[in-house]
Amino acid sequence: MEKRLRGLKKAMENTYMQELEFTSMMKKRIHDSIAKEAISEQDVLTSLLELLAKERTGFELTGLLQARGIRKYEDDEGSLYSLLHEQEHRGIIASSWGSSGEKYYRLTDKGRRVLEKTSKRASRARFSFKEQSEG
Template sequence: MEERLKKLKKTVDQTAFKQLEFTNEHQQNIRKQLQSASLKQQILSMLTEAKSGVELTQQLHVRAVEQIVENEGLVYSILHEAEQQGWLMASWHEGIKYYQLTKLGTKQLQQDSERIKLTLKQRILGVRMHVE
């Protein structure tokens, strides 16, 4: 672990978070929500330049995104949904479909980022209220 992260952990352990405990169920719920939202967010953020679904999938594998292991179809589902929402534009070149973020997609990416931060903050504060 980097030195700055060790210092942060030490500081957090010495504050109000010292008595904070997450139940396994709570941890799993937070992970599940963050993973589904963050996969969409990761995909959208990777599309500032045009990429094919295959390129995206390969990059997600390199990033070790567990959700797509043996489930690459999830990437295409997200791409299709984002295209239908107007967040992506698609074009065909030599039989390969390429996707790129639109202005609306950029706006959505920013909104999702803020929403995830807020959701995480609410969940953590919800857990803190249950600390004895």
Template sequence: MDDRLKKLKGSMRRTVLQDLNFTEGLKHNIKNKINQIHETSEEDIILAVFQLLKQERTGFELSKLIRARGIKTFENEEGFLYMTLHKFEQKGYVNSYWKDKDVKYYQASTKGLRLLHTLDNKREGKAYSLKEILDR
């Protein structure tokens, strides 16, 4: 398989990618835009999750509502959403409970609501709070 990929890559360079020429300035601009999108999207995702979890919701409901906001991070990767919710739950930002043995509901805890308030109101707080959630 590795040899086939190498051959494909070489073939792409000789045909499709042959006419592409990126200057260093253009490469730098593209990298900056990608970094800006990445930073913004993490913040948007966390804000969206906590805003939506003011009310109890299932993971499926949450996923649909996040997609409705135009955030496609969890599209086709719902497992990542559940890992994120579990991480928030372990840190005390989200509470959950099982209903009817097969449906799990999530809701922002008091700590999660305080975090949401901080994220909504303070620019400096956003960077600190996001770092706190993602790194610990």
């Protein structure tokens, strides 16, 4: 380790930083918070549109997004419904009420076109990143 880094580490050990301890629960919260922020809004929207290729309820969507590693709505399902309402207002998705009172969401034709464009853009971005990382 470089001399200046060793000095920094020693200085941190001799200050109040030494007294900080994180419980496993605090570590999990920090990790979850970072994970929630790591996924872009575009990635969330793309995943949502992919899942809506089949008609689903908001509850189903929450679970399926979590299964994809998108934990953004885990403790705040209300924001998912706000996003769904916004996309419905834009004509990208449509909704209908089921016989048991649940609301179902599905892609519209416009939504399918948006998904196709978004998927192509994401594919190009991944290809570009792969080229840069290999080069």
